[in-house]
Amino acid sequence: MPAPLLRFATIEDAPVVARLLREMDGHYHPDGPLRTPEAYLSTVRSVIDSDEGTRFALCFLDPDEASSAAGIACVGVLRPGQALQGLVFVKDLFVRDGTRDRGVGAALMRFLARFAVESGIGRIDLTTDAENLGARRLYERLGAVVRPKVCYSFPTEVLRHLAEE
Numbered sequence: 001m002p003a004p005l006l007r008f009a010t011i012e013d014a015p016v017v018a019r020l021l022r023e024m025d026g027h028y029h030p031d032g033p034l035r036t037p038e039a040y041l042s043t044v045r046s047v048i049d050s051d052e053g054t055r056f057a058l059c060f061l062d063p064d065e066a067s068s069a070a071g072i073a074c075v076g077v078l079r080p081g082q083a084l085q086g087l088v089f090v091k092d093l094f095v096r097d098g099t100r101d102r103g104v105g106a107a108l109m110r111f112l113a114r115f116a117v118e119s120g121i122g123r124i125d126l127t128t129d130a131e132n133l134g135a136r137r138l139y140e141r142l143g144a145v146v147r148p149k150v151c152y153s154f155p156t157e158v159l160r161h162l163a164e165e
């Protein structure tokens with residue numbers, strides 16, 4: 001089998017990215033309703049076309065087959081950061097069912113590490129749920145350092161209240 005292909009998504013990849021994001025939502029929220037495939041595609045196209053800083057890293061197990069997309073990392077580059085180097089923030093990393101335990105997650109993280117080093121970026125940050133033991137094992141195996149921090153979130157209902165004050 002050829003080596004996996006890792007690269008950032010282009011606008012031509014929008015259908016692949018939309019499919020993976022919808023599958024990820026179904027995986028993490030199996031009882032919740034999913035938006036339509038068209039809604040995912042519209043969102044992905046606007047993100048790729050914008051300058052907001054979001055990027056999608058893709059891993060294809062067969063470089064010649066778009067349907068072989070096995071995983072995705074949704075990331076943003078944030079600056080200035082410590083020593084003005086900035087950081088890559090991994091918002092989501094998802095590996096499709098049936099392709100787990102094949103090194104896809106590790107390959108995506110290595111791809112992002114190479115991107116960071118080549119871009120002069122000082123670190124990669126991410127969070128994961130405490131009960132996501134598979135993700136925690138992956139990150140720790142790759143050398144991630146657990147930082148004792150408190151993670152805050154402003155969910156939609158809190159945002160609305162805060163915005164009205």
